[in-house]
Amino acid sequence: MALKKPNSTTQVKLDLDQLMAKNGLKPWKKKSLRAQESRDAYLLITPLMILTFVFILFPMVSNFVYSFTDWRGFGALNWIGFDNFRTMFQDERFWQSIKNTLILLLFIPMGVFIPLCLAALLRGGLKGWKFFRAVIYLPQILGYVILGMIFNLFLRSNGPLNSLLEMVGLQSWALDWLNRPLLALLSLGTVYSVILRIGFGTIYLLAAMGGVDEHLYEAARVDGAGWWTRFWHITLPSIRFNIEFLVVMSVIENVARAFSFIYTFSRGGPGYSTHTLEYSLYTLGFTNGRIGHASAWSVILFFICAAIAIMQIRLMRWNDG
Amino acid sequence: MDKSLKFYTYLVLILFAIVSIYPLFHVFITSFKQVDEYIENRVFPPAKWVLDNYRVGIEQGHLLSYFWNNAILIPAAMLFYLFVCVAAGFAFGRLRFRLRLPLFLATLFLMIFPQMLLSLQIFQICNKLYLTDTYLGVVLVWTAYFAPFGTYIMATYFSSIPYEIIESARVDGASTWRILTQIATPMALPMLGFLVIIGFQSMWNELPFSLLLLQSMEKRTVTLGIAMIQGQYGIPDPTRAAVIVVASFIPILVFLFFQKYITTGTFAGSLKG
Numbered sequence: 001m002a003l004k005k006p007n008s009t010t011q012v013k014l015d016l017d018q019l020m021a022k023n024g025l026k027p028w029k030k031k032s033l034r035a036q037e038s039r040d041a042y043l044l045i046t047p048l049m050i051l052t053f054v055f056i057l058f059p060m061v062s063n064f065v066y067s068f069t070d071w072r073g074f075g076a077l078n079w080i081g082f083d084n085f086r087t088m089f090q091d092e093r094f095w096q097s098i099k100n101t102l103i104l105l106l107f108i109p110m111g112v113f114i115p116l117c118l119a120a121l122l123r124g125g126l127k128g129w130k131f132f133r134a135v136i137y138l139p140q141i142l143g144y145v146i147l148g149m150i151f152n153l154f155l156r157s158n159g160p161l162n163s164l165l166e167m168v169g170l171q172s173w174a175l176d177w178l179n180r181p182l183l184a185l186l187s188l189g190t191v192y193s194v195i196l197r198i199g200f201g202t203i204y205l206l207a208a209m210g211g212v213d214e215h216l217y218e219a220a221r222v223d224g225a226g227w228w229t230r231f232w233h234i235t236l237p238s239i240r241f242n243i244e245f246l247v248v249m250s251v252i253e254n255v256a257r258a259f260s261f262i263y264t265f266s267r268g269g270p271g272y273s274t275h276t277l278e279y280s281l282y283t284l285g286f287t288n289g290r291i292g293h294a295s296a297w298s299v300i301l302f303f304i305c306a307a308i309a310i311m312q313i314r315l316m317r318w319n320d321g
Numbered sequence: 322m323d324k325s326l327k328f329y330t331y332l333v334l335i336l337f338a339i340v341s342i343y344p345l346f347h348v349f350i351t352s353f354k355q356v357d358e359y360i361e362n363r364v365f366p367p368a369k370w371v372l373d374n375y376r377v378g379i380e381q382g383h384l385l386s387y388f389w390n391n392a393i394l395i396p397a398a399m400l401f402y403l404f405v406c407v408a409a410g411f412a413f414g415r416l417r418f419r420l421r422l423p424l425f426l427a428t429l430f431l432m433i434f435p436q437m438l439l440s441l442q443i444f445q446i447c448n449k450l451y452l453t454d455t456y457l458g459v460v461l462v463w464t465a466y467f468a469p470f471g472t473y474i475m476a477t478y479f480s481s482i483p484y485e486i487i488e489s490a491r492v493d494g495a496s497t498w499r500i501l502t503q504i505a506t507p508m509a510l511p512m513l514g515f516l517v518i519i520g521f522q523s524m525w526n527e528l529p530f531s532l533l534l535l536q537s538m539e540k541r542t543v544t545l546g547i548a549m550i551q552g553q554y555g556i557p558d559p560t561r562a563a564v565i566v567v568a569s570f571i572p573i574l575v576f577l578f579f580q581k582y583i584t585t586g587t588f589a590g591s592l593k594g
Contacts, residue, residue: 033491033492034417036497037416037417037418037491037497038416038417038418038419040412040416040496040497040498041412041416041417041418041421041497042412042418044408044409044411044412044416044497044501045408045409045412045413045424047404047405047408047409048405048406048408048409048428048468048469048472049409049424051405051461051464051465051468052428052431052465052468052469054446054461054465055439055443055446055461055462055465055466056431056434056439056465056466057431058442058446059438059439059441059442059443059446060434060438060439060442062442062445063438063441063442066442073445114337117333118333118334118337121326121329121330121333121334122330122334126327126330126331126334132334132338134580135338135341135342136337136338136341137576138341138342138345138573138576139341139342139345141522141572141573141575141576142345142526142569142572142573143522143525143526143544143572144526144528145526145528145544145547145548145551146526146544146547146565146568146569146572148551149547149551149561149564149565150344150345150348150565151344152551153344153347153348153351153558153561153562153565154344154347154348156558158363159363159558160347160351160363160364163363163364164364167364195340195341198337198340198341199341227326252433255435256433256434256435256438257435259435259436259437259528259529260526260527260528260529260548263528263532263548263551264548264551267552278435278437278438279437281437281438281440281441282437282440282529285440285441286440286441286533291441291445294441295441298438298441301435301438302434302438305433305434305435305438306430308433309430309432309433309434310430312433313426313429313430
């Protein structure tokens with residue numbers, strides 16, 4: 001965890017004792033200073049805690065409560081036990097949205113591998129890199145809503161990609177990228193989980209590689225190790241944590257951050273074919289109004305996200321040694 | 322680096338630059354194309370550059386009023402966001418209290434959950450508190466959702482300030498409030514700039530919460546407004562392209578101004594954990 005522990009307590013105490021003595025303060029004042037510090041701390045985190053409680057924690061708990069009711073946004077709460085879960089597990093759309101989410105995850109290795117290669121190539125420094133960096137990063141800045149619109153326009157059956165393919169004589173490759181169920185999902189994966197990951201991934205990994213001790217490379221070069229050997233035996237092991245972190249980030253983007261992009265890229269369609277579990281919550285809760293039912297789906301997504309979060313926090317701690 | 326490797330590196334870079342920039346470029350040239358011409362010519366720059374799409378898009382899409390809404394909403398949300406992040410970040414990063422680590426970890430843990438998971442319930446809570454369709458509601462929900470990450474960044478930063486500085490100020494009789502406003506925050510100014518950029522990006526591009534909270538059309542943000550335009554049928558593609566370009570204007574401006582901040586790995590570094 002990046003939050004540094006206070007210097008060892010004895011050290012701090014010593015400093016404080018000296019400081020207090022210097023200023024002619026009696027030791028008993030120390031306790032009240034400490035108490036004051038703790039009171040102030042709680043006061044300072046109060047705004048964050050209230051917001052988190054009302055708008056994050058409480059909604060999460062409510063999800064669990066509503067998942068056992070047939071609540072539709074008005075009237076009394078009817079307890080219906082596990083009925084919502086039973087219907088959910090029998091619902092084909094539920095399994096499809098799970099399947100879609102999993103298929104999107106299959107694109108992650110590519111979305112990490114390409115930035116890794118780019119970063120490795122760029123490690124040595126290159127003329128004009130600053131320009132490329134800006135260009136590669138630019139899409140990141142626009143936000144998923146705009147990016148969804150751009151790639152939607154780009155991939156339409158009568159759009160520029162197909163025109164380009166026809167122009168170079170690949171008519172048979174000019175497919176209806178967004179309107180055939182499986183193809184739409186693959187397009188989503190390629191764009192969202194690979195192309196849109198390149199900018200951040202490359203810059204992140206490059207920054208990580210910059211932190212590797214240059215002496216290692218020199219020693220290896222003296223030993224006659226080639227570019228590939230150095231990459232495999234020095235670079236990769238040194239940035240292992242960063243790669244793992246990037247993978248976890250990509251998983252989060254796929255499972256928990258894709259709504260805005262899908263909303264403008266494909267609207268979850270055709271049919272249900274680009275609905276992830278997250279996107280389904282929107283369709284279910286807001287276009288059908290069956291809040292109790294949607295809450296059951298939320299509970300499943302909650303557990304998936306909780307598992308990822310625990311993974312992430314453990315990864316960060318492990319890195320801390 | 323030897324010559325052939327250099328050559329391939331450039332080749333690969335150019336390829337990826339094209340992949341990542343070409344769709345944007347296409348949208349840009351399309352936005353200046355007449356609707357009729359786009360049917361014939363989808364790929365090449367327009368034979369005749371026209372501004373009609375912008376006129377139609379801005380007028381019929383009510384884009385100017387959306388920009389105006391953002392100009393009111395985002396600074397307000399930003400101030401509140403900064404206040405919450407700096408206060409909590411300082412407490413977590415530089416003050417000692419018993420629940421420090423558990424509360425901090427809990428906040429980090431809650432960061433990951435998707436907006437949609439919370440939205441259904443947030444919508445109901447806001448309904449009860451009369452916050453739907455108000456900017457106050459959006460400000461509160463945005464801050465609640467985005468502040469944990471900002472707090473994490475600030476806490477990381479504040480924890481790097483030497484303890485001695487703070488302790489000696491305290492012994493000199495400075496209150497925590499004075500230490501925060503007159504010592505710690507001025508030291509953290511570069512980080513605050515970074516926090517503003519992150520906050521701006523998350524808020525400007527935010528969709529799920531504003532989609533659910535802002536029901537009336539007059540209150541829509543730019544992002545929400547164009548997302549709704551995307552859902553309408555019968556809008557010619559060049560007009561859509563113009564809308565996209567207009568909406569991208571501010572984020573690109575921010576990018577150009579703060580490029581160094583955003584791409585040099587300051588950004589990446591702060592996410593390292």
